Amino acid sequence: AQSVTQLDSQVPVFEEAPVELRCNYSSSVSVYLFWYVQYPNQGLQLLLKYLSGSTLVKGINGFEAEFNKSQTSFHLRKPSVHISDTAEYFCAVSEGGAQKLVFGQGTRLTINP
């Protein structure tokens, strides 16, 4: 069975600092990987996804993530964060061809001025 672990429940950073949100998954087959963002009192919005090909995936709002198959990781990064990036971030996985998304526990990113 698939599972997703987001190693940090909360990450506080200062504005304009870089950030990395960690995500590890477990699966015995090929996977699709996703990062979603949930702004306060809103639904989830896709940031980026990895399906195949280049392991470095670029998403919206300056975010990127790198798929590392040997470490079963899909960490999310941004070189310089803004106050508006304050949100909950969810990593998710689905096994190839399966229809179900399995989400991690979420990481709350807080940006301090």
Next chain:
Amino acid sequence: DTAVSQTPKYLVTQMGNDKSIKCEQNLGHDTMYWYKQDSKKFLKIMFSYNNKELIINETVPNRFSPKSPDKAHLNLHINSLELGDSAVYFCASSQARVLADTQYFGPGTRLTVL
């Protein structure tokens, strides 16, 4: 224009009542989903429908009954509400059944059972 809309946004009710949450998408998508997000922000899929056909039912109590009158709508009816049903319920849709397709989420319905 709202792509995926849900009504109501907030729902407060007593234990034992029956309630419904409505979801509509205007994206022309074939697949719709219901997710439950608990108080710890943990998000889990409940149901998935493709062209009005039930595809996924994730061991949800049968007090929960999804209904899809057409492929643009997926409503969630809950009988005999319990305290543990308190959560935020999200509807989502995607173009097809393949998970490579992006899922678009509605704004959520916060259900509080007293």
